[in-house]
Amino acid sequence: MAAAPSHSKPFSAEQVVDIRHWTPSLLSFTTTRPLELSYVPGQYARIALQVNGQRVWRAFSFVSAPHEALLEFVAVLIPDGLFTSRLKELQPGDEIQVEHENYGFLTADRFVDGEDLWMLATGTGIGPFVSMLRDPAVWSQFRRIFLVHGVRHGAELVYRDELEQMQASAAAGRASLSLLRCLSRPASNETGGQTISTRITHAWDDGSLETLAGRPITADASRVMLCGNPEMIEHMRARLHARGMKPCRRMAPGHFLTENYW
Numbered sequence: 001m002a003a004a005p006s007h008s009k010p011f012s013a014e015q016v017v018d019i020r021h022w023t024p025s026l027l028s029f030t031t032t033r034p035l036e037l038s039y040v041p042g043q044y045a046r047i048a049l050q051v052n053g054q055r056v057w058r059a060f061s062f063v064s065a066p067h068e069a070l071l072e073f074v075a076v077l078i079p080d081g082l083f084t085s086r087l088k089e090l091q092p093g094d095e096i097q098v099e100h101e102n103y104g105f106l107t108a109d110r111f112v113d114g115e116d117l118w119m120l121a122t123g124t125g126i127g128p129f130v131s132m133l134r135d136p137a138v139w140s141q142f143r144r145i146f147l148v149h150g151v152r153h154g155a156e157l158v159y160r161d162e163l164e165q166m167q168a169s170a171a172a173g174r175a176s177l178s179l180l181r182c183l184s185r186p187a188s189n190e191t192g193g194q195t196i197s198t199r200i201t202h203a204w205d206d207g208s209l210e211t212l213a214g215r216p217i218t219a220d221a222s223r224v225m226l227c228g229n230p231e232m233i234e235h236m237r238a239r240l241h242a243r244g245m246k247p248c249r250r251m252a253p254g255h256f257l258t259e260n261y262w
């Protein structure tokens, strides 16, 4: 979890440029970018909205890549959520506060080796992985990238078209991209191909994740990033340990990295 929002850090009022509603409870939005803010794909910002006369700060992972002029974020609207109830009403042109600091350690440059990168996301946890894939670095760091997105319904597979375009335009000398989807409550026509009807942890346990990918997950070859629901992360952490994989530490390289959203 992120530490309590700091009010001593510099921030500026930015403008909401565009809002996309993916489902009634999922939206993404772009904002102008403070000149002072730089970041690495996988990191997150602190952004604030005025709620009942108070400035409420929350952590949001960048979906945009560092070279992009605008900042992009994706958000799930939490019923009665303090911040997201206000976010839901946001219109282009509205003001949003953005801190000039970058945060977080879910960055691919922390892996010193490995051939395969596994990105495991639930819900809006896909955001930092889209940012990484919009940036060239990760495509030359690994030979194969496996992006696993766990959601309830197919409609929640945000950025699906963009990711499929990235997959189709894989070029020589760059990593291949496999897109695997786990739907926990799919409609009857939503599964098949690279989309299976189960949770990520179940797909790991019954072997269907690796079967679908056509690659085993091993401590030698695989590096794993986990983002989103803390329960998924806790369960996967135990499974990775059981395969002899260790978390990256500040001074010691490892096999996996995690980011809990709550």
Ligand SMILES: Cc1cc2nc3c(=O)[nH]c(=O)nc-3n(C[C@H](O)[C@H](O)[C@H](O)COP(=O)(O)OP(=O)(O)OC[C@H]3O[C@@H](n4cnc5c(N)ncnc54)[C@H](O)[C@@H]3O)c2cc1C
Pocket (backbone or CB within 6 Å): 001, 002, 044, 058, 059, 060, 061, 062, 073, 074, 075, 076, 078, 080, 081, 082, 083, 084, 085, 104, 123, 124, 125, 127, 259, 260, 261, 262
């Ligand atoms: C490092 C970090 C990065 C984050 N990045 C994102 C992001 O890119 N997109 C995003 O939507 N949220 C993200 N979050 C969560 C975000 O900061 C807020 O907690 C969320 O927007 C809810 O705020 P709220 O005030 O509306 O709800 P609150 O009233 O604060 O309610 C919080 C509760 O909402 C639920 N919740 C919070 N976030 C999520 C989520 N992402 N998916 C499902 N349930 C959730 C949990 O049950 C949590 O206890 C991130 C959190 C952290 C710590």
